[in-house]
Amino acid sequence: xxxxxxxxxxxxxxxxxxxxxxxxxxxxxxxxxxxxxxxxxxxxxxxxxxxxxxxxxxxxxxxxxxxxxxxxxxxxxxxxxxxxxxxxxxxxxxxxxxxxxxxxxxxxxxxxxxxxxxxxxxxxxxxxxxxxxxxxxxxxxxxxxxxxxxxxxxxxxxxxxxxxxxxxxxxxxxxxxxxxxxxxxxxxxxxxxxxxxxxxxxxxxxxxxxxxxxxxxxxxxxxxxxxxxxxxxxxxxxxxxxxxxxxxxxxxxxxxxxxxxxxxxxxxxxxxxxxxxxxxxxxxxxxxxxxxxxxxxxxxxxxxxxxxxxxxxxxxxxxxxxxxxxxxxxxxxxxxxxxxxxxxxxxxxxxxxxxxxxxxxxxxxxxxxxxxxxxxxxxxxxxxxxxxxxxxxxxxxxxxxxxxxxxxxxxxxxxxxxxxxxxxxxxxxxxxxxxxxxxxxxxxxxxxxxxxxxxxxxxxxxxxxxxxxxxxxxxxxxxxxxxxxxxxxxxxxxxxxxxxxxxxxxxxxxxxxxxxxxxxxxxxxxxxxxxxxxxxxxxxxxxxxxxxxxxxxxxxxxxxxxxxxxxxxxxxxxxxxxxxxx
Amino acid sequence: xxxxxxxxxxxxxxxxxxxxxxxxxxxxxxxxxxxxxxxxxxxxxxxxxxxxxxxxxxxxxxxxxxxxxxxxxxxxxxxxxxxxxxxxxxxxxxxxxxxxxxxxxxxxxxxxxxxxxxxxxxxxxxxxxxxxxxxxxxxxxxxxxxxxxxxxxxxxxxxxxxxxxxxxxxxxxxxxxxxxxxxxxxxxxxxxxxxxxxxxxxxxxxxxxxxxxxxxxxxxxxxxxxxxxxxxxxxxxxxxxxxxxxx
Numbered sequence: 020x021x022x023x024x025x026x027x028x029x030x031x032x033x034x035x036x037x038x039x040x041x042x043x044x045x046x047x048x049x050x051x052x053x054x055x056x057x058x059x060x061x062x063x064x065x066x067x068x069x070x071x072x073x074x075x076x077x078x079x080x081x082x083x084x085x086x087x088x089x090x091x092x093x094x095x096x097x098x099x100x101x102x103x104x105x106x107x108x109x110x111x112x113x114x115x116x117x118x119x120x121x122x123x124x125x126x127x128x129x130x131x132x133x134x135x136x137x138x139x140x141x142x143x144x145x146x147x148x149x150x151x152x153x154x155x156x157x158x159x160x161x162x163x164x165x166x167x168x169x170x171x172x173x174x175x176x177x178x179x180x181x182x183x184x185x186x187x188x189x190x191x192x193x194x195x196x197x198x199x200x201x202x203x204x205x206x207x208x209x210x211x212x213x214x215x216x217x218x219x220x221x222x223x224x225x226x227x228x229x230x231x232x233x234x235x236x237x238x239x240x241x242x243x244x245x246x247x248x249x250x251x252x253x254x255x256x257x258x259x260x261x262x263x264x265x266x267x268x269x270x271x272x273x274x275x276x277x278x279x280x281x282x283x284x285x286x287x288x289x290x291x292x293x294x295x296x297x298x299x300x301x302x303x304x305x306x307x308x309x310x311x312x313x314x315x316x317x318x319x320x321x322x323x324x325x326x327x328x329x330x331x332x333x334x335x336x337x338x339x340x341x342x343x344x345x346x347x348x349x350x351x352x353x354x355x356x357x358x359x360x361x362x363x364x365x366x367x368x369x370x371x372x373x374x375x376x377x378x379x380x381x382x383x384x385x386x387x388x389x390x391x392x393x394x395x396x397x398x399x400x401x402x403x404x405x406x407x408x409x410x411x412x413x414x415x416x417x418x419x420x421x422x423x424x425x426x427x428x429x430x431x432x433x434x435x436x437x438x439x440x441x442x443x444x445x446x447x448x449x450x451x452x453x454x455x456x457x458x459x460x461x462x463x464x465x466x467x468x469x470x471x472x473x474x475x476x477x478x479x480x481x482x483x484x485x486x487x488x489x490x491x492x493x494x495x496x497x498x499x500x501x502x503x504x505x506x507x508x509x510x511x512x513x514x515x516x517x518x519x520x521x522x523x524x525x526x527x528x529x530x531x532x533x534x535x536x537x538x539x540x541x542x543x544x545x546x547x548x549x550x551x552x553x554x555x556x557x558x559x560x561x562x563x564x565x566x567x568x569x570x571x572x573x574x575x576x577x578x579x580x581x582x583x584x585x586x587x588x589x590x591x592x593x594x595x596x597x598x599x600x601x
Numbered sequence: 602x603x604x605x606x607x608x609x610x611x612x613x614x615x616x617x618x619x620x621x622x623x624x625x626x627x628x629x630x631x632x633x634x635x636x637x638x639x640x641x642x643x644x645x646x647x648x649x650x651x652x653x654x655x656x657x658x659x660x661x662x663x664x665x666x667x668x669x670x671x672x673x674x675x676x677x678x679x680x681x682x683x684x685x686x687x688x689x690x691x692x693x694x695x696x697x698x699x700x701x702x703x704x705x706x707x708x709x710x711x712x713x714x715x716x717x718x719x720x721x722x723x724x725x726x727x728x729x730x731x732x733x734x735x736x737x738x739x740x741x742x743x744x745x746x747x748x749x750x751x752x753x754x755x756x757x758x759x760x761x762x763x764x765x766x767x768x769x770x771x772x773x774x775x776x777x778x779x780x781x782x783x784x785x786x787x788x789x790x791x792x793x794x795x796x797x798x799x800x801x802x803x804x805x806x807x808x809x810x811x812x813x814x815x816x817x818x819x820x821x822x823x824x825x826x827x828x829x830x831x832x833x834x835x836x837x838x839x840x841x842x843x844x845x846x847x848x
Contacts, residue, residue, distance in 0.1 A: 061707070061752075063663065064656050064657075064663060064664050066662075068661050068662050068663075069657050069659060116729050117729060119734065120721065120786075121721055122720065122784060122787070124744070124748050125733075126738075127735075127738050130735070131736050131740070133733050155751070156748065159750075163714075163719040163777070164720045164721075166715045166719065166720060167718070167720050227656040227657040227658070228655055228657075228658065261633070261658065261659070263659045350661075357678055358659070358678075469645075470645035512649065513648070513649040514652075516614060516701070517616070518615055518616060518701045519700050519701045520652075521644075521652050521653075522644075522650065
């Protein structure tokens with residue numbers, strides 16, 4: 020019998036920035052609630068740690084909340100929900116300030132005030148930063164601060180495999196403790212998914228190995244819809260081979276993007292004229308979707324540089340000088356030296372677009388609630404949506420704070436009102452899940468290798484759901500992912516040990532990724548327009564008549580993906596043209 | 602440079618074995634490949650049972666610390682070609698109990714980290730509406746270095762004192778305590794000093810500086826320990842000479 024390891028009021032799945040912020044919010048909303056943070060890695064290993072450039076929040080006297088909102092909405096090609104954006108820009112500076120109270124080492128002006136830097140698609144300087152390790156410092160600040168709350172119990176290196184749903188309510192999770200292999204039910208009055216993105220469905224990504232869309236798949240399987248999954252952000256500047264991110268801050272500090280002729284090619288793509296100094300919302304400070312699309316056009320024109328790891332352009336930081344690079348971009352220099360054997364003080368950095376961020380995710384309202392009672396989501400795993408069809412750089416870190424806190428507060432209120440105990444149905448579900456997980460260890464005679472299935476998924480996603488897509492390739496991709504899901508039933512697991520079995524985890528992650536990949540290609544196939552990061556070669560224009568709407572991907576009873584639409588909330592900024600560089 | 606290299610990997614499966622054994626795998630040795638790429642090649646192509654931790658592959662999450670040819674290293678930042686022609690010996694970090702293969706148990710560090718109160722301690726906090734606490738770049742520099750710790754625990758693997766005296770609170774935890782002690786926004790230094798003083802281990806640190814040598818982020822935990830020792834002796838002196846002055 021699957022043991023009930025523990026019962027908590029609120030269970031957080033994921034211990035990154037959103038999860039920890041939510042946990043603290045629960046603890047502060049109601050100190051009597053018992054909180055569990057269940058994470059497949061130690062929380063300080065979470066992928067928030069890799070965020071570099073900064074966190075946006077308007078604080079300067081020449082800035083305003085409305086300007087931050089407008090930049091976000093136009094950057095998202097009018098697919099953002101404007102009520103959510105208004106709440107976001109208002110609460111972002113408060114949240115960033117709260118992090119300052121908790122010790123975050125924000126970079127400072129000489130007089131000791133918070134320093135801000137420009138960022139892509141932003142009209143004003145409003146991006147707070149901790150050199151170029153902003154995510155690292157935010158995560159460690161949140162983690163270390165969370166240690167003082169006695170009501171938070173951590174389940175470090177526990178991998179959640181299923182949400183327990185009874186009576187239309189999410190009431191807990193089933194998880195494997197990696198060290199022992201124990202499978203247990205952890206019941207809860209509310210569950211918050213904060214598992215981050217799913218970059219690993221693509222072969223070339225900035226995302227860590229742990230980014231497999233776990234929470235998205237958990238919600239999808241439990242019946243909650245995934246929203247706007249067709250919108251995948253390619254960051255324009257990743258190192259070839261590793262996909263290591265070179266932060267946008269390198270451009271906001273003044274770096275140039277040049278092609279093989281040394282030409283600042285962005286001027287050919289409606290992004291303004293090249294100036295020596297960075298100009299807001301222009302050239303290298305344009306939005307990520309437009310920059311990544313310009314790269315593809317340069318490849319087509321034969322103006323990129325060939326390398327063994329695909330075509331690249333160059334990021335030129337040399338004119339910034341060693342002092343600026345060392346103080347503002349030390350991690351960029353460290354990464355280039357350590358991983359590319361290049362010194363950006365003297366040399367050009369080879370870069371190419373790399374899958375980076377999911378605008379889509381578990382459908383939530385403005386308070387982080389999903390349509391499924393008792394289930395909440397925040398951070399990259401969720402889609403509120405403030406990011407619309409294209410997220411602006413430095414909006415994701417404040418997003419995880421603002422909506423992590425909102426989800427935590429609401430889940431705490433909900434959990435405080437429920438007093439019922441989990442019923443026998445729930446335990447029966449947990450037992451079924453335990454049987455399924457045990458069977459994976461038994462050696463089912465399957466012949467399909469995890470690595471092979473994963474590679475085929477990668478190939479399908481890169482070919483069909485990249486920077487430019489077409490109806491034909493997406494149709495084939497939906498079929499191909501369906502076939503991979505069938506083949507997954509015959510997955511082979513060589514490792515029969517219960518102790519720290521990473522092969523079983525990899526198989527379960529692959530199956531999560533296949534569900535998420537299916538939602539991505541299905542949503543992309545149905546959206547017959549081009550908007551933000553979703554560019555269809557067969558439908559090159561934005562179509563507000565048909566598609567000023569969020570896609571919602573539901574899992575059907577036959578395990579296929581059903582798409583519905585939800586209108587976008589427009590408050591004060593009617594859809595208009597996205598104008599950059601003028 | 603040969604295009605293949607042999608990894609000699611420590612294996613330990615607690616369900617079947619009572620001791621560590623070594624297994625050899627031949628992997629490609631591309632110039633861009635790090636030790637972790639070699640392990641991933643083994644896992645994907647040769648032996649799905651090989652067990653290790655990894656995540657970011659960019660030297661910041663702190664998951665993939667192992668001993669490579671006897672030295673504690675982040676395997677994502679350690680190039681195979683630097684060990685050519687091989688073989689390369691990959692072992693779990695020393696000074697930790699081994700869970701399986703290359704995975705070690707770090708619960709001891711996690712408990713010690715919590716013990717040193719790595720958070721801002723203040724008697725009173727000004728409301729958010731009054732804006733940030735001012736902190737000049739020079740004041741930031743006071744503690745910044747110690748805030749760069751990624752908790753990879755290479756310093757514990759390298760520390761001869763921790764190896765002999767498991768009670769020693771250890772380099773990273775002390776560096777993180779100092780990170781808060783030296784932050785102008787914090788008022789918790791005396792509380793932390795109380796806690797740290799209870800651990801005899803610290804006086805065993807003979808400033809061999811192995812922790813600082815292996816630190817992949819230049820945190821200089823040895824420097825933190827020396828500073829701490831100094832303030833701890835001053836405080837105990839004070840307590841001895843002027844007991845009324847110690848809060």
